[in-house]
Amino acid sequence: MKARIARLAAGAGIGATLVLGSVLTGSASVAAEPAPSCVTYSQSWRYTDVTNGCGTTLQLKVVYKDGAEGVCHTVHPSPYPTTIGSGYIGEHGYVDHIAWC
Numbered sequence: 001m002k003a004r005i006a007r008l009a010a011g012a013g014i015g016a017t018l019v020l021g022s023v024l025t026g027s028a029s030v031a032a033e034p035a036p037s038c039v040t041y042s043q044s045w046r047y048t049d050v051t052n053g054c055g056t057t058l059q060l061k062v063v064y065k066d067g068a069e070g071v072c073h074t075v076h077p078s079p080y081p082t083t084i085g086s087g088y089i090g091e092h093g094y095v096d097h098i099a100w101c
Helices: 002-025
Strands: 039-043 047-052 058-064 073-075 082-086 095-100
Touching: 039 058, 039 095, 047 058, 058 082, 073 082
Parallel strands: none
Antiparallel strands: 039 047, 047 082, 058 073, 058 095
8 A cells, every 4th residue: 555655646746757858848838839831841751841031040940740840950041941840751850931030
């Protein structure tokens, strides 16, 4: 009986730690604001590329469908794409959207 109570208490402690940890680290954050429509992206099996047609330099990142966010990249205006993330066979899968940093 004591062992069962100890297991239940330990499980409750782990659950509280996970919930508190996600609140403190911000992993339950609000989704990043999408980039403007002058930014387009394409995703291949290997890379995610963006094209900045806005006329000004932007700080952008990839937001994946699993909720993961890539690192921020400086993307200059250009008719040519810039690689800023992994492709759909990568760790996080498909792109949800491109966002401001």
